């Protein structure tokens with residue numbers, strides 16, 4: 001039986017030499033809790049610039065909670081959260097608001113305003129947080145919608161488009177303020193495999209074309225194997241990370257039986273088919 005007090009680490013979570021870049025987002029010995037209820041503790045991770053980092057684990061282990069803490073919506077009860085070497089919680093609210101402008105977040109359902117067209121949805125953050133004039137905003141909106149292949153849908157309402165298009169529109173809005181770190185919560189949920197693969201292509205383009213750093217919470221193993229460079233596996237029972245590494249590394253080399261079973265579940269399902 002593996003010692004659960006030390007996670008199965010297929011690399012040093014704070015390594016700086018390997019991969020596309022140095023660490024941009026780092027957590028050291030972080031505990032996440034809601035009041036007295038501890039969700040995860042002893043979280044050590046480092047997300048490298050220009051990489052795709054996956055947060056993995058079974059239902060209810062705390063993946064979304066970890067994502068929440070990475071975008072400043074939940075303060076760790078212990079440990080440090082650093083952004084480019086700066087302690088996120090050491091500064092005042094104003095400084096945190098500045099740092100938050102580096103984040104772009106795509107929520108599960110796209111979270112669009114239903115009473116606004118796609119163009120108006122994407123324009124909203126620009127109107128709220130920049131001093132751009134309306135012509136420049138229109139230009140920026142067109143650019144972002146073109147990036148996700150939705151320029152022709154600029155005047156449509158969210159109710160007039162498909163689920164996959166809503167995700168892409170949510171992504172265009174998340175990109176409005178040119179964030180350099182993007183967070184995706186279950187981007188493929190509810191999408192068919194082809195639409196999901198297209199969204200993966202888009203996510204890879206954001207990494208490779210724009211150099212974005214991306215953190216993704218997902219249960220979709222094919223998608224994770226394809227796009228993620230690195231990651232962390234959270235355990236609901238011990239309430240701590242039990243493995244670090246890319247989804248492929250965890251599938252092929254992790255010795256923890258729970259991680260191995262989880263990461264190989266589709267393979268096993270295929271093997272057991274008549």
Ligand SMILES: Nc1ncnc2c1ncn2[C@@H]1O[C@H](COP(=O)(O)OP(=O)(O)OP(=O)(O)O)[C@@H](O)[C@H]1O
Pocket residue numbers: 034037039057058059060061062063064065066
């Ligand atoms: N605001 C909250 N107050 C108290 N407990 C919460 C709160 N939000 C989440 N939790 C609890 O935290 C635990 C982890 O929830 P979380 O949504 O982070 O898990 P998850 O791994 O993302 O789950 P899933 O894969 O099912 O979406 C759950 O037990 C949940 O009930």
